[in-house]
Amino acid sequence: MKIRFAKSGLPATGTVIVGVLADRTLTAAAKALNEAGNGALSRALDAAKFDGKAEQTLTILAPAGTTLSRAVVVGLGDAAKADVAAWERIGGAAYAAAVATQDEDVLFALDGIDGAAVTTAEAAARIGFGALLRSYRFDKYRSEATEKKEDKPKITTFTVASDIGKDAKEAFAPLDAVAEGVFLTRNLQSEPANILGPEEFAKECQKLEKLGVKVTVLGEKEMKKLGMNALLGVGQGSVRESQTVIMEWNGGAKGDAPVAFVGKGVCFDTGGICLKPAGGMEDMKWDMGGAGVVTGLMHALASRKAKANVVGLIGLVENMPSGNAQRPGDVVVSMSGQTIEVINTDAEGRLVLADVLTYAQREHKPKAIIDLATLTGAIIVALGGEHAGMFTNNDDLADKLFRKGQATGEKVWRMPLGDAYDKLIKSDIADMKNVGDGRNGGSITAAQFLKRYIENDTPWAHLDIAGTTWTNKDLPVVPKGATAFGVRLLNDFVADHYEA
Numbered sequence: 001m002k003i004r005f006a007k008s009g010l011p012a013t014g015t016v017i018v019g020v021l022a023d024r025t026l027t028a029a030a031k032a033l034n035e036a037g038n039g040a041l042s043r044a045l046d047a048a049k050f051d052g053k054a055e056q057t058l059t060i061l062a063p064a065g066t067t068l069s070r071a072v073v074v075g076l077g078d079a080a081k082a083d084v085a086a087w088e089r090i091g092g093a094a095y096a097a098a099v100a101t102q103d104e105d106v107l108f109a110l111d112g113i114d115g116a117a118v119t120t121a122e123a124a125a126r127i128g129f130g131a132l133l134r135s136y137r138f139d140k141y142r143s144e145a146t147e148k149k150e151d152k153p154k155i156t157t158f159t160v161a162s163d164i165g166k167d168a169k170e171a172f173a174p175l176d177a178v179a180e181g182v183f184l185t186r187n188l189q190s191e192p193a194n195i196l197g198p199e200e201f202a203k204e205c206q207k208l209e210k211l212g213v214k215v216t217v218l219g220e221k222e223m224k225k226l227g228m229n230a231l232l233g234v235g236q237g238s239v240r241e242s243q244t245v246i247m248e249w250n251g252g253a254k255g256d257a258p259v260a261f262v263g264k265g266v267c268f269d270t271g272g273i274c275l276k277p278a279g280g281m282e283d284m285k286w287d288m289g290g291a292g293v294v295t296g297l298m299h300a301l302a303s304r305k306a307k308a309n310v311v312g313l314i315g316l317v318e319n320m321p322s323g324n325a326q327r328p329g330d331v332v333v334s335m336s337g338q339t340i341e342v343i344n345t346d347a348e349g350r351l352v353l354a355d356v357l358t359y360a361q362r363e364h365k366p367k368a369i370i371d372l373a374t375l376t377g378a379i380i381v382a383l384g385g386e387h388a389g390m391f392t393n394n395d396d397l398a399d400k401l402f403r404k405g406q407a408t409g410e411k412v413w414r415m416p417l418g419d420a421y422d423k424l425i426k427s428d429i430a431d432m433k434n435v436g437d438g439r440n441g442g443s444i445t446a447a448q449f450l451k452r453y454i455e456n457d458t459p460w461a462h463l464d465i466a467g468t469t470w471t472n473k474d475l476p477v478v479p480k481g482a483t484a485f486g487v488r489l490l491n492d493f494v495a496d497h498y499e500a
Contacts, residue, residue: 001131001132001135001153001155001156001157001158002156002157002158003128003129003131003132003157003158003159003160003172003176004157004158004159004160005124005125005128005159005160005161005162005165005166005168005169005172006107006159006160006161006165007161007162007163007165008028008029008109008110008111008161008162008163009109009161010029010032010033010066010068010107010109011068011107012067012068013067013068013069014068014069014103014105014106014107015068015069015070015071015072015098015101015103015105015106015107016029016033016068016070016071016072016106016107016108016109017071017072017073017074017094017097017098017106017107017108017109018030018033018071018072018073018074018109019073019074019075019076019090019109019110019111020045020050020052020073020074020075020076021052021075021076021077021078021079021113022051022052022053022054022075022076022077022078023052024045024050024051024052025052026041026042027076027109027110027111027113028111029109029110029111030073033063033066033071035065036063036064036065036066037063037064037065037066038064038065040060040063040064040065041060041063041071041073044058044060044073045058045073050073050075051075052075052076052077053075053077054075054076054077054078054082054086054089054090055074055075055077055089055090055092055093055476056074056075056093057072057073057074057075057093057094057096057097058072058073059071059072059073059097059100059101060072060073069101069103070101070103072094072097072098072101072106074090074093074094074097074108075090076090076113077090079113079115079116079117080115080116080117081117082116082117082118082123083117083118083407084118084122084126084407085126085407085408085409087118087122087123087126087127087130088126088127088129088130088133088409088476088477089130089409089476089477090127090130091108091126091127091128091129091130091131091132091134091477092130092131092133092134092475092476092477092478093130093134093476094108094127094130094131095130095131095134095135095155095158096134096474098155098158099135099153099154099155101154102154103154103155104154104155104156104157105155105156105157105159106155106157106158106159107159107160107161108127108131108158108159108160108161109161110123110124110127110160110161110162111162111163112162112163119167120162120163120164120168121162121164121167121168121170121171122168122171123162124160124162124164124165124168124171124172125160125168125169125171125172125175126175127160128158128160128168128172128175129172129175129176129178129179130476130477131158132158132176132179133179133182133477133478134476134477134478134479135153135155135158136182136183136186136478136479137153137479138186138187138190138481138482139152141192173304174304177300177303177304178300178303178304178487178488178491180299180300180303181296181297181298181299181300181301181303181484181487181491182296182300182484182487182488183296183484184204184292184295184296184299185292185293185295185296185297185482185484185487186292186296186481186482186483186484187482188201188204188288188291188292188295188296189286189288189289189292189469189470189482189483189484190286190481190482191285192285193267193268193284193285193318196267196285196288197240197267197268197318198235198240198241198242198243198265198267198316198317198318199240199241199243199316201243201245201265201267201288201291201314201316202217202243202245202316204295205217205245205247205295205314208247208295208298208299208302211299211302211303212249212302213247213248213249213298213299213302214247214248214249214250215245215246215247215248216245216246216248217243217244217245217246218243218244218245218246219241219242219243220232220235220241220242223242223244223355226335226355226359227333227334227335227337228244228334228335228355228356228359229332229333229334229335229355230332230334230335230340230351230352230354230355231244231315231317231351231352231354231355231356233326233330233332233342233351234266234272234317234319234326234345234348234351234352235317235318235319236324236325236326237272237273237319237320237321237322237324237325237326238317238318238319238320238322239320239322240267240318242315242316242317242318243315243316243317244313244314244315244316244355244356244359245313245314245316246311246312246313246359246363247294247295247298247311247312247313247314248310248311248312249298249301249302249306249308249309249310249311249312250309251301251302251305251306251307251308251309251310251499252307252308252309252498252499252500253309253500256309257309257364257365257366257367258308258309258310258311258364258366258367259308259309259310259311259366259367259368259369259370259494259498260310260311260312260313260360260361260364260366260368260369260370261293261294261297261298261310261311261312261313261369261370261371261372261490262290262294262312262313262314262315262353262356262357262360262369262370262371262372263288263290263291263292263293263294263295263312263313263314263315263371263372263373264287264288264289264290264291264314264315264349264352264353264371264372264373264374264375265288265290265291265292265314265315265316265317265352266284266287266288266317266318266319266348266349266352266374267285267287267288267316267317267318268284268285268287268318268319268320269284269287269319269346269348269349270284270319270320270321271319271321271345271346272319272320272321272325272326272345272346272348273321273325273326273327273328273345274328274344274345274346275321275346276346283470286374286469286470286482287349287374288316288374289372289373289374289465289469289470289482289485290314290371290372290373290374290463290465290486291314291315291316292482292484293372293465293484293485293486293487293490294312294313294314294372295312295314296484296487297312297486297487297490297491298310298312300487300491301491301494306494306495306499307499307500308494308498308499308500309498310494310498311360311364311366313356313359313360314356315352315353315355315356317348317352319345319346319348325345326342326345327342327345328342328343328344328345329341329342329343330342331429331430332351334351334354334355334358334453335354335355335358335359336354336355336358336453336455338354338431338432338452338453339430339431339432340354340427340430340431340432340433340434341427341428341429341430341432341433341434342433342434343433343434343435344434344435347434347435347446349373349374349375349446350373350375350434350446350449350450351434353371353373353450353453354449354450354452354453357369357371357450357453357454358453358455361454361455361456361458362455366458367458367459368394368397368458368459368460368461369454369458369459369460369461370397370401370460370461370462370463370490371450371460371461371462371463372463372465372486373462373463373464373465373466374464374465374466374469375443375446375462375464375465375466376442376443376446376464376466377442377466378439378441378442378443378444378446379415379443379464379466379467380466380467382415382443383413383467384467385467385468385471386411386467386468387405387411387412387413387467387468388405388410388411388412388413388463388464388465388467388468388485388486389412389413389415389443389447389463389464390402390412390413390414390415390461390462390463390464391414391415391416391417391443391444391447391450391451391461391462391464392414392417392459392460392461392462393417393451393454393457393459393460394459394460394461396459397459397460397461398414398461400493400496400497401461401463401489401493402414404489404490404492404493404496405489407492408488408489408492409477409488410468410485410486410488410489412463412489415443415444415447416444417444417447417448417451421436421441421444421445421448422448422451422452424436424437424441424445424448425445425448425449431452432449432452434449443464446464447462447464450462463486465485465486468483468485468486469482469483469485470482470483471483
């Protein structure tokens with residue numbers, strides 16, 4: 001779908017979207033529509049008990065006094081309190097209502113709103129961004145035999161009309177680049193595991209080279225030489241070769257240390273010898289969610305030419321049971337030299353991350369490092385799907401990530417770390433074991449495990465995105481399915497704190 005920006009005004013035909021504020025105040029476009037129909041819009045709002053609450057929508061067929069096919073009224077809420085994320089949600093809600101019209105072109109008539117918390121140009125850009133994010137659809141495997149043509153979205157152009165369309169277009173340009181990264185991540189997270197294995201994923205990463213990203217792929221031979229036995233142990237039961245991919249974007253000052261992002265990329269997780277129950281195992285195709293976010297983030301940063309040095313690293317494996325699979329009780333020597341007793345082969349993501357974290361620090365010496373992983377079911381029990389769990393050794397980093405989460409709507413919540421939890425992963429025969437005692441504090445003991453691989457007090461944060469990577473219902477800017485949670489959060493984080 002193409003996002004356009006135009007001068008203010010109502011179209012003569014098709015579908016128009018107009019706004020109503022929280023106190024039932026009509027915007028200029030809504031007033032014009034109401035006057036054309038001799039108060040028909042006001043009567044419709046009364047009948048529907050429409051109060052202008054943010055994201056509330058109402059569709060009016062063939063609005064009186066016009067030649068329009070439909071009018072969609074969207075609640076704008078209290079404009080004085082609406083931040084950029086609120087305008088994005090309004091755009092998403094407007095798109096979701098308008099897509100049912102079957103029109104190819106729709107226009108959101110946005111007017112200058114007195115007392116708004118953001119400029120009209122920024123609001124217009126964010127409405128377009130929200131509509132674009134909501135329009136995502138993964139339908140490459142749907143055939144006409146199972147989906148009627150009339151059920152497919154028809155909107156090809158979503159226009160936001162305001163009195164400063166040129167400024168809105170300029171504000172939207174970097175957001176369009178971020179949307180490309182979001183869509184790449186959602187595509188990766190949505191692909192079935194028979195299509196997207198470690199090597200296929202690595203090839204997708206190599207496509208970023210056309211954007212100026214330096215991409216290096218390590219195969220099993222190279223990883224064995226480096227001593228990445230924790231990662232290799234996870235993938236040894238699969239016929240598919242494990243990979244580590246390093247993506248470098250050097251948009252900042254030459255020689256400036258990069259910020260590093262590390263992603264867990266378990267392309268399918270059966271649990272290995274500790275086999276998962278059959279029910280819901282199909283969801284494990286998106287156990288590479290963290291790697292998907294890092295890849296989409298690198299795409300977004302390169303597309304908008306971010307003025308920062310960033311390195312993204314992902315460990316790609318498939319965790320399968322076989323005669324060659326890792327066994328419970330095995331001991332592996334990680335790249336750092338620390339030994340791990342593998343108690344549970346279904347606690348595999350932390351083994352992958354351990355070696356990639358070590359590689360990231362020793363090869364790139366980052367000024368900060370953030371890892372993302374669909375790591376534990378325990379974090380879903382704790383936080384549901386509303387927040388990702390955040391574990392960190394640095395208060396300043398925690399504050400920055402929390403604030404960016406609030407601003408983008410991709411929220412994180414800080415969880416505890418401490419010696420008492422660290423003692424739970426003490427092994428009798430190795431430096432550590434890969435799970436704690438029992439199920440209590442499962443997401444925390446996983447984070448404690450990762451913390452042991454952070455060297456020289458490097459500022460580090462671990463985001464457990466197990467509960468936020470996939471949604472089983474439509475959200476304002478995220479249709480049902482893969483969310484790409486983290487791309488927008490970390491893009492803004494880099495823009496605010498690491499760009500020159």
